[in-house]
Amino acid sequence: MxxxxxxxxxxxxxxxxxxxxxxxxxxxxxxxxxxxxxxxxxxxxxxxxxxHGYRRRVAGPPRTPLVELVFHELDSVWAVELVKGVENVAKANRATVVLTRSGTRHAPGPEWIEGVLRRRPLGVVLVFSSLPAEVKRRLRSWDIPFVIVDPAGDPDPDVPSVGSANWAGGLAATRHLTDHGHERVAIVTGPEDMLCSRARLDGYRSALTMAGLPFDPRLVRFGDFQVHSGFAHAGDLLDGPEPPTAVFAGSDLQALGVLEAARLRGLRVPEDLSVVGYDDVPPAQWSSPPLTTVHQPLRHMAEEAARMLFRPDVPGGAARRIELATRLVVRQSSGPPGGRAAPARRVPGRAPGARISAGA
Amino acid sequence: MxxxxxxxxxxxxxxxxxxxxxxxxxxxxxxxxxxxxxxxxxxxxxxxxxxHGYRRRVAGPPRTPLVELVFHELDSVWAVELVKGVENVAKANRATVVLTRSGTRHAPGPEWIEGVLRRRPLGVVLVFSSLPAEVKRRLRSWDIPFVIVDPAGDPDPDVPSVGSANWAGGLAATRHLTDHGHERVAIVTGPEDMLCSRARLDGYRSALTMAGLPFDPRLVRFGDFQVHSGFAHAGDLLDGPEPPTAVFAGSDLQALGVLEAARLRGLRVPEDLSVVGYDDVPPAQWSSPPLTTVHQPLRHMAEEAARMLFRPDVPGGAARRIELATRLVVRQSSGPPGGRAAPARRVPGRAPGARISAGA
The missing domain is CATH 1.10.260.40 (lambda repressor-like DNA-binding domains)
Incomplete structure (x- = not known):
């Protein structure tokens, strides 16, 4: 016994x-x-x-040194960064990462919770999920701590979570463009029903106001964070009567779609169109030109989340919410409108490479 | 007992x-x-x-329903595809994926094998690793099957493995370019000491021979599969006295570097330079223009490897080696030299988008 x-x-x-x-x-x-x-x-x-409020009095059978990381999809370019973050912390705590995919988009299914209770991990990091009350109750009755990595900015007040500063990110990206003198800045953001999209849009709007520019709803598009949505919305904006001189995209993938829409119209980036992305996932560095983007500290977010498992909340205390800072990373896809000498290129000898304009 | x-x-x-x-x-x-x-x-x-040749006579304590997936690095854009493949098969067999990172570049360290023996997975899928004899012996004495996903094309004859057809991939990529009429085709391939690089180079050479073209060693560069190596070698080739009209890169990341080198020189792709990548990882679809590339069936390779765990070799039989086919995926980064009307664009109304050349 x-x-x-x-x-x-x-x-x-x-x-x-x-x-x-x-x-x-x-x-x-x-x-x-x-x-x-x-x-x-x-x-x-x-x-x-x-x-009955049963909580095990003493340690039961030895807990398996596993940290369970739950995705609802693995397609995202984010996945690797998040896995690496959780893996770093697991390794430091002599634990191993178990990867599971939850059945549905937002909530792990009953099969998943059965598996977790069989595996008895040290804790669970969920990406982007919300948890049904029943699942939370079962995890709690087993003393399995859980935390949500929530880049969508829509935390369950009942669950510890780690997010990042979406509003500040939207503000920084847009200010970068207005500081360069852009007056027609479009935004192609994420889905309308996600708080992170709204927060970034509000940051965008505030930056315009601070620059004394009007907010033009025709320059606002809601997309789905994928390449195609950036491509389609940018095409539509660029083919309109008053095309923007800059586009702030809701993800790096959308920004890549914007680059392709510009290329097909013979527009040079950044001379004819400035593009700013969001996330700073690896493809942002590999694009042509490399993307100016808002760095979302995904690996760091995953590390923070995993660390929370190893120093759980005081029982009865409020669930913690950590929001990590975002920051602008300036690369080559942004500059002043019309290709006037940009501050970043004031010293031609220090430019990242000789640039022979194809249109010259 | x-x-x-x-x-x-x-x-x-x-x-x-x-x-x-x-x-x-x-x-x-x-x-x-x-x-x-x-x-x-x-x-x-x-x-x-x-x-003493001890093998457990009957099942020991219940095996944990885990499939262990071992990477030496998680940085690669391949990781997600491989994880998904293993995860698919694990799920179908009611097992969960444990991710571990091996200590050194090519062989899991002693700490790793201790962990595996503690975890008792149903089997182990190793990516790109070679296994010291001692580790093989210990896994075997525990009846833990293992298999190597080996895109490098350098299989240990003693271990079941899954690879893909590198020579055929090199041949297909190069024939695509010579069929378009290119006569100066450069290759920027992987490291000189990896068999996959050599196999692709030999495929390239055979395609040139089949097209009646000479093999020019000045057009051959060995890189490291990363963006920068494509960028640097392409820059060097393009700045040379007789620049190529097409570059076959050893990875999609190298190909992205080639695109950036071309852009900085005011060269249009594919009109002024055709570029073909290798792997067909997601960024190949997102680039501007989207990359023609050789599809390496990474997810399928991982699935095959994981399936081998669930139907292990006949004891005493030779280790199996499965080699999956590669195939060319034609997108917009390749065409005839000098931008003559390409077969794919014969019907202008069906072109992927109106193209206003920046250089016109």
Missing amino acids: HGEDEVGAKVTLAEVAKEAGVSLPTVSKVLNGRSDVSTGTRAKVERLLAA | HGEDEVGAKVTLAEVAKEAGVSLPTVSKVLNGRSDVSTGTRAKVERLLAA
């Missing part, structure tokens, strides 16, 4: 067994994560344990 | 205990993957077990 069978707990466990209509050893098996218990029985017993 | 304690095994285990100078229960602990055995003792006992 195990450590949880001390007097106080024993009464509870016996009661739980009775209520669940199972034997005490079956309850014990559930508590010890044994696999020879049916899913239905396990769920019933756990529900009752949680309802 | 456990299933391995049948008569034949018992003798062996007692002998092993004696030889190792430990108690029989300690040997049993090692066999059951318990963590309360020192690393030194565990290694000694396992060495002796392996030396």
Whole structure:
């Protein structure tokens, strides 16, 4: 028998067994994560344990030194940065990373939680997910800490999370363009129903106001963070009657789509069109020209999230929310409108490479 | 006591205990993957077990439903494709993926093998690694199957592996360019000491021969698969006395570097320079223009590798080697030299977008 069978707990466990209509050893098996218990029985017993406020008194069977990282999709160029962040912290704590994909877009399914309870990780880092109350309850009753990496800026007040400063990022990107003298700056941001898109849009709007420029709704487009949405919206903007001289994109992928839309129209970047991305994922450095972009510290965010698992909240305290700073990274896709000498190129000898304009 | 304690095994285990100078229960602990055995003792006992040809007679403690995926680095744009492939197969087999990073560039260190033996995965997929004999022996004595995803084309004859057709890929890329009429085709390939680089170079050479073109060593460069190496070598080639009209790069990242070198020299792609990449990782679709490239079926390779774990080799049989086909994906970075009407653009109305040449 195990450590949880001390007097106080024993009464509870016996009661739980009775209520669940199972034997005490079956309850014990559930508590010890044994696999020879049916899913239905396990769920019933756990529900009752949680309802009775049961928390294991002492350590149960040794916890597996795993940190579980949950994605709802692995397609994103973000994935590698996040994995690396979690892996760094796991390694420092002599743990290993388990990767799982949650069934649906925003919430891990019942199959997932069964797996977690079998694996007994040291903790769970969820990317971009919201958790049903039932899942939170089960993780808590097992003392498995969890934290959400939430770049969407829409934290569950009940769950510790790590985000980044979206509003400040939108402000910095737009100010960079207005400081260069751009007066028609378009924004192609993320989905309208995501708070991060709205925060960046508000930052954009404030930067325009600070520069004494009007806010023109025709220059605002909501996309989906993918290359094609940048391509399509930029094409539409550039083919319009009053095309922008600069586009602030909601992701680096959208910005790459903007570059391609410009190229197909014979527009040079940055001479004819300035482009600023968001995220600073590796492809931002590899594009032609390399992208000016807002650095979202994805790896650092994942590290912070994983660290939270190893120093959990004080019980009963409010869930923590950490928001990390974003910063502008200036590369070669932005400059003054019309290709006038940009501040960054004042010293021609120090320019990143001789530039023979194809249009000259 | 456990299933391995049948008569034949018992003798062996007692002998092993004696030889190792430990108690029989300690040997049993090692066999059951318990963590309360020192690393030194565990290694000694396992060495002796392996030396005596010990193989567990029946299943030991339940194997954890984990598939271990080992990278020596996670930086590569390949990582996500490989993780997805392994994850697909793991999920289909109700297993979860554990990600680990091996210490050194080519071989997992001693710390890694200790962790694997503690975790007891169903199997191990290694990316790009070679395994020291000692590690192979320990994995085998534990009946943990392992397989190598080996895009480098340098298989250990002793280990099952999955690669892809590098020579055929080099041939297809180069023929595509010579078929378009290019006569000065440069190659910027991977490191000189990697067989995949050599295989692609030989494919390139054969395609030139088949097109009746001479092989000019001045058009051959060895790089390191990174963006910068494509950028630097292409710059050097383009600034030379007889610049190529087409460059076949050893990776998509190198090809992106070639695009940037061309842009800085005012060269249009594909009108002034055709560029073909290798790998077909997502950034190949996002570049401006999108890259013609050789598709290396990374996800499929990882799937094949993971599947091998679930249907291991016949004991004593030769290690399997599977080589998957590569294929050319034609996008917009390649065409005839001098921008003559390309076959793909014969019907102007069906071109991917109106193209106003910046140089016109």
